[in-house]
Amino acid sequence: MSQENTLEKLSKDRRFGTDGIRGPIETTMNPLFIAKLAWSAGRVLKEEGIASSILIGKDTRISGYMLESALQAGFISSGMNVILLGPLPTPAVAYLAKSNNKAGVVISASHNSFEDNGLKFFNKDGYKISSSIEKKIEQKYSQPIKVVEAINLGKAERLSDAKGRYIEFCKSSTPNLDLSGVSLVLDCANGSAYAVAPKIFSEMGAKVIPIAVEPDGININEKCGSTNPQLLQETVLSTKST
The missing domain is CATH 3.40.120.10 (Alpha-D-Glucose-1,6-Bisphosphate, subunit A, domain 3)
Structure with missing residues (x-):
């Protein structure tokens, strides 16, 4: 089976729900799917003028390492810059997205067990991306991946004081x-x-x-x-x- 057929098979029944995308690691949240989803999201966010950089936060599930790497590869291949936050609560990712004027995505499955994981995307205003943007990401996913030219690839860095910024925000609230x-x-x-x-x-x-x-x-x-x-x-x- 070709790579595109494999990705098409993986994407079946994987659509944005009421709170992002969530499911078992062995099936729904496969790294092939996640990498292409990140490429799709990156292209849409840039084409719609929403953001050219994205923050990635996660919870403590062991699969977070895998999904973080897959997201990073997909976003960079789309031309998006990536800023890694490490383990942080979902509201922290939303706050840092707004305060840094960047998009955000959190890797988490909330109260589910460790076998599951999920993704939730935020606009640079700190709110969940709209259903219309989710639909455009799904439509972009149906297209073959086309990596941007080397000179336009994104870069990655880590925000070392992410925890401290969120702690100070909570106290100041x-x-x-x-x-x-x-x-x-x-x-x-x-x-x-x-x-x-x-x-x-x-x-x-x-x-x-x-x-x-x-x-x-x-x-x-x-x-x-x-x-x-x-x-x-x-x-x-x-x-x-x-």
């Missing part, structure tokens, strides 16, 4: 909130907030008791997180916290 004297249990679900959430609340004065802050790539949402509140409940009771 509630300048009069003083959490001094508050004992606060934070369930970070071994996910993307593990490095920023405890710092945000501790710097606002709270005594933070963080749980599920040791991600290993496969333990995201495992016996923790929004669908498994038992550990949070037990820790709140045992520490007499909030």
Whole structure:
């Protein structure tokens, strides 16, 4: 089977839903599909005058490394510049997209188990891309990949202070909130907030008791997180916290 036929087969039933694209790594989120999707998105974002650079953030799933690399290759081949953020919550990617006047994409499957992953795209205003742009990306995907001339290839860099910028933004959003004297249990679900959430609340004065802050790539949402509140409940009771 030719590469184009393979890509056509991979793209079947892979369309933007109400919250981006999401599915199992072994099938839906195959790196071949992701690389071509990034090329398609990059071409549309540039042709529509939306952005010429894109931020890439991710959660802590082990597949994030693979999808980050596939996205990077696809965007660069389309002429888009890439800025890597590392593990960050989805709202952080939206905020950094807006504050840097660039598009953004986050690699995450929210509360799903580690076997799944997904993508969500943002405009440079920090909001999800419109359904009309999603449709144009799907239409572009049906075309053969045509890598831009070498002189027009995108470049990649890393935003080293991404976490610090988001922490300061969160604190500045509630300048009069003083959490001094508050004992606060934070369930970070071994996910993307593990490095920023405890710092945000501790710097606002709270005594933070963080749980599920040791991600290993496969333990995201495992016996923790929004669908498994038992550990949070037990820790709140045992520490007499909030």
